[in-house]
Amino acid sequence: MARKAEFNMEQFFQALGDNTRLRLLNLMGEQEVCVCYFVEILDAPQPKISRHLAYLRKAGIVSARREGKWMHYRIVMPPHVGAMQILRQTLASLKEEKSMQADLARLTKACCAPAKYALEGAPIPASVTEPCCETC
Amino acid sequence: MARKAEFNMEQFFQALGDNTRLRLLNLMGEQEVCVCYFVEILDAPQPKISRHLAYLRKAGIVSARREGKWMHYRIVMPPHVGAMQILRQTLASLKEEKSMQADLARLTKACCAPAKYALEGAPIPASVTEPCCETC
DNA sequence: CGGTCATATTCGTCAAAGCGTATACATTTC
């Protein structure tokens, strides 16, 4: 039985071949992140963020979850074993870049949830039940 | 001392985001390969092969060596540690795809050198001194 | 139910990149 799902390497790498998307993936890392944080931290127009998230979703790299008005995105590991390892290695490499570290630092201090995300590193934190405050 | 060279992740992934280039990289694997073999095995117009090789060269993933009329290309591991591991993992994953295995099989049987490449797996085979025959 | 907020999509534009064809360049051979 062929357990290995059909996986499009070409599309996978194309999805990784954009700096905005790499920044988004770095911000997600192990945790679910609300779109409003992406907009704030990347300091980019909201449609741009949304489009790149849609691109990642179509490539099967992230998944979305709605919670009231807010959308939360998280990384979903590809079924393809090799792609999964590549993605893990990519995330690890991103974390070593200074600009990516700066993004992450801004996430922990962002908006009204300075430590909420930083302290809980669960992959799918149901803990994040209040995604935003009055300013976000 | 910052040993880590400036590396463009975005450009790196863009270079991997094309199936023709993935096929070329798979064919190179550990060994140097002559352009004429690429053209024969991918069954593609020679300018197309040449353009993709130039793209990979600009991205710093392959290097070229001239030998008479013939050009030999080989993979050069990126200075960036993470990128190197990603590239290794990518090559390993490619080898598991049937179409890529078929390409490699055609390389070993290609032209007039059925076993020359298959038997010697040295990374930079100086052994390949006669790259082509009358048909290639 | 109308308004507001968060997010997604559409539209038009522009740059990047893939392709086939033709041509240029480099090397060998005669």
Place this chain on the structure above:
DNA sequence: GAAATGTATACGCTTTGACGAATATGACCG
């Protein structure tokens, strides 16, 4: 040096994708 061979580049065309601006959708709130 002229022809032949292997490879690279230029050109025009088409597709893809990134972008900003505008608009649509979906959920909450009064």
